[in-house]
Each structure stands twice: as structure tokens, then as C-alpha cells.
Amino acid sequence: MPYKKLEEYNMQVTNEVKDRYKTIIEELGEDTQREGLLKTPERAAKAMQFLTQGYDMDPAEILKGAMFAEDYDDMVIVKDIELYSLCEHHILPFFGKAHIAYIPNGHIVGLSKLPRIVDVFSRRLQVQERLTHDILECINDTLKPKGVAVVIEAS
Structure with a gap:
């Protein structure tokens, strides 16, 4: 075939x-x-x-689909998440790595979902600062952790 x-x-x-x-x-x-x-x-x-397919996806729904009630309060870290995006100013590519850490507050999420939400927000016309903020706010609003941090290293 x-x-x-x-x-x-x-x-x-x-x-x-x-x-x-x-x-x-x-x-x-x-x-x-x-x-x-x-x-x-x-x-x-x-x-x-x-x-730009990220406009058609809901990252909060991705997280909600893999949220689990769990009494765990140690920091969860996912490092070196590859990202590829387009700069909204010139529609030229930028790429790099994202690092996400959060402290659960009654709920955890499947670790594979964190790279997926990075991809959803990356697949939109972006600036690095808003990309960082969008990922952080999505995790914060959906999981309601005790704390969350997102760092992006991109060129």
C-alpha cells in the first residue's frame, strides 16, 4: 500500500x-x-x-482531562520542554525550552500535559513574555496550585 x-x-x-x-x-x-x-x-x-493551530485548542481542557485529586505537596518540575513558535512582530520563528514547576494544592496533573499546553500556546503568534505568562496563568487558574513558575529560554 x-x-x-x-x-x-x-x-x-x-x-x-x-x-x-x-x-x-x-x-x-x-x-x-x-x-x-x-x-x-x-x-x-x-x-x-x-x-498556528493553537488558536483552535483549549489548554485548560487538556489539563482538566488529566487532573487527579492527590494529597501531595512536593514541588513538581518538568524541564527542557521543547517549544517552537512564531514571533508576532515579523512572523519569524523562535524556539527554545520551557521549564515548569508547581506545588500541588490537592490536585496534580499528568506530566505529559504540561508539554502539551506549552505546545498549544506556542502554536499562536507570540512574544516570549506573553507565552510565559499564558502558560503560567493556565496552570494557576486550572490547577490552583500553591505556587507555579515558568521559565522560557528561547532564541
Whole structure:
């Protein structure tokens, strides 16, 4: 059986963004009918949807789906969470690592959910400062821990 890549994109959005990319490429002086560029506007439209898919996700629901009542009050730390985002000022990538620590207050969360919420907020047009704040506030508002800290090291 041949390889089949499964992708789900809003085709209306894809087509509208594709047309805009085609115009941008043409206005930069390129020939969009050149073989190497024939499918570039569509690929760019799909890539942008992938890179900004965090707008369609609710990070609090991700945490709530793995919250457990637990009488544990030692600090929980997850370090070196890879992140990739787009700077909202120039729509250029920035990447790095996030470190999250919290002190439970009656509830813990599955450790794999912390990297997932980093990814959700990273998949939006961002600035590093707001990304840090958004992650912290989501954990604070959802888990209501005794304390939470988020540090991001990115370039």
C-alpha cells in the first residue's frame, strides 16, 4: 500500500491564504508558474495553519482531562520542554525550552500535559513574555496550585 499522509485543514481557509501567498510571491518578483513554485502557496497556507493551530485548542481542557485529586505537596518540575513558535512582530520563528514547576494544592496533573499546553500556546503568534505568562496563568487558574513558575529560554 502506498504511503498516504493524513492532513486535516480547513479548505476554505487554505484556499484563501493560498491565494494571498501566491500574490505575495508574485509581488516579490517570482514566477508562481515555475515548476518549483506551483504548489508553494498551498504548502505555505497549510504550514501557517499548522504553525498556528493553537488558536483552535483549549489548554485548560487538556489539563482538566488529566487532573487527579492527590494529597501531595512536593514541588513538581518538568524541564527542557521543547517549544517552537512564531514571533508576532515579523512572523519569524523562535524556539527554545520551557521549564515548569508547581506545588500541588490537592490536585496534580499528568506530566505529559504540561508539554502539551506549552505546545498549544506556542502554536499562536507570540512574544516570549506573553507565552510565559499564558502558560503560567493556565496552570494557576486550572490547577490552583500553591505556587507555579515558568521559565522560557528561547532564541
